[in-house]
Amino acid sequence: MIVEAIVPAAGLGVRMNSSIPKPLVKIGKKPVIVYTLEALAKNRDIKRILVAVNEDNLSRFKKVIGRYKIGKSLVFVSGGSTRGDSVENCLKQVSGETDFVLIHDAVRPFISQALISRLIRDVKESQAVICGAPVKATIKKVTRQLIVAQTLDRENIWEIQTPQVFAKALLTEAYKRYGSRAGTDDASLVEKMGQKVKVIEGSYFNIKITTPEDLVLARAILKEGYV
Numbered sequence: 001m002i003v004e005a006i007v008p009a010a011g012l013g014v015r016m017n018s019s020i021p022k023p024l025v026k027i028g029k030k031p032v033i034v035y036t037l038e039a040l041a042k043n044r045d046i047k048r049i050l051v052a053v054n055e056d057n058l059s060r061f062k063k064v065i066g067r068y069k070i071g072k073s074l075v076f077v078s079g080g081s082t083r084g085d086s087v088e089n090c091l092k093q094v095s096g097e098t099d100f101v102l103i104h105d106a107v108r109p110f111i112s113q114a115l116i117s118r119l120i121r122d123v124k125e126s127q128a129v130i131c132g133a134p135v136k137a138t139i140k141k142v143t144r145q146l147i148v149a150q151t152l153d154r155e156n157i158w159e160i161q162t163p164q165v166f167a168k169a170l171l172t173e174a175y176k177r178y179g180s181r182a183g184t185d186d187a188s189l190v191e192k193m194g195q196k197v198k199v200i201e202g203s204y205f206n207i208k209i210t211t212p213e214d215l216v217l218a219r220a221i222l223k224e225g226y227v
Contacts, residue, residue, distance in 0.1 A: 002098045003045045003120055003165075006090040009033055009061070009106035010054040010079020021057050022209060023106040024064055027218045032209055033061075034068050035109030041072035043116045046102065048072065050093055052079035052086035084180030091172055100124075101171055103186050104163040107209040109218065110227040115202055116163060123165040128195055130165075130187045131202035132158040161202045166190060 009023045023033035033051075040046055049070075053061045055078050062076060077093055079086040087103060094101060100123055104111065115131060123129045135157045141150040164186050166174075174189035183189045187197050205226055209218050221227060 001045065001100065001124070002047050002095070003043075003100045003102055004094050004098045005040045005046050005049045005102045005104060005163075006087055006094075007033070007036060007040070007049060007051045007104055007106050008079065008083045008086040008090075010052045010086045011083065011107075021054070021060070024061070025209075025215065027109065027209075027215065028222045030068065031064055032109050032218070033106045034065060034070075036104065036106055036111065037065065037070045037072075037074070038068070039109070039111045039113070040102075040104060040116070041070045042113055043120070045117075045120050046072065047098075048075060048095070050075045050077050050090040051106070052077045052090050054079050080180070082181060084175075084183070084186075087186060088175050088180040091175060094168060098168050100165055101168050102163050102165045105208055108162055108206055109209070110203070110205045110207065110221060111163065112203065112206075112227070115200075115206070118200060119163055119165045122198060122200065123167065126196070126198040127167045127170055128165075128187065128190050128197040129200065130160055130185075130197055131163065131200050131206070132160040133202050133204050133206075135159055158199060160185060160187070160199075161206050161208070170195060 024031045040049055053076055077090045080089055119129050135154050139152045139154050140148050143149050174193055178189050178192055205221055
């Protein structure tokens with residue numbers, strides 16, 4: 001079984017209010033993306049990692065990441081204007097011998113080996129497996145005028161995370177049919193094909209670093225040794 005990982009890292013990080021691309025922002029002693037790449041590289045089933053980077057920042061990413069021993073083959077791919085575009089660009093570079101593709105956000109640095117392994121194990125049977133966590137807050141649907149339209153039953157509502165793992169042929173066909181901008185994540189494209197997508201429980205520590213507040217939380221998680 002051959003698995004390749006795709007890491008979208010081409011976002012501009014506008015909400016971070018930083019002159020540094022958010023995957024290169026440091027938490028602790030290393031940039032966010034280095035924690036991510038090191039975690040993926042430790043998994044023995046992942047043979048290669050494709051990193052989608054904005055062309056304007058390509059040399060910068062190579063220089064920063066090159067300071068660390070990732071321990072696995074890295075391929076830098078030109079990122080697109082959206083996350084979906086970046087994933088699609090990477091899919092075109094995936095080896096013809098690859099069976100499964102794992103997609104993980106560059107700015108989710110606290111992914112566990114146990115979760116990666118379980119996703120890869122389960123995808124052999126399910127063909128499409130994602131992870132997430134049950135929501136803890138009360139969720140309300142509101143109108144454009146910010147008036148409550150409905151209070152949703154949170155019992156069956158999950159916040160979906162990455163990694164997401166798919167049979168390569170299935171994911172490639174989903175992108176071919178619907179395009180890179182037809183869904184909010186990769187699983188949503190697969191769902192449009194009528195494919196059942198299995199969900200397994202991830203971790204509340206598997207946060208996505210998007211805003212300055214997320215950085216504060218990430219540094220606290222790291223400092224307290226929760227991961």
